[in-house]
Amino acid sequence: MDNAEAKAVLLRESEKYRARSYSDLQSLLGRQDTYEVNVPSGVVYQLEIQAFWDDKPNDVLRVRAAIDDKGIRAYMPMIEDFLIAPDGTFVDEWQRAAI
Secondary structure (H helix, E strand, C coil), X not given: CCHHHHHHHHHHXXXXXXXXCXXXXXXXXXXXXXXXXXXXXCCEEEEEEEEEECCCCCCCEEEEEEEECCCXXXXXXXXXXXXXXXXXXXXXXXXXXXX
8 A cells, every 4th residue: 555645545535524514423423434435546445434422422523534455454544533522623633733
């Protein structure tokens, strides 16, 4: 798996979920979105997006995106996640800005 390519795909796909509302993201609780993305290099990446409570129900929601190339990396996917509060603000965004 090309880590730079996979990271770019992961960030792009994760941004789609960051654009959704808190209440919309709650629909991911107890299930996950799983889909494939084809890239110009010919690689087919698999993404899994899920949400779970970060600490306690009806509070901060953690949304996690994982990507792999359906090979050995399926056992150790690359991960990106974000935290969103009930009011729609993102939590710990200072870490994102530092990366």
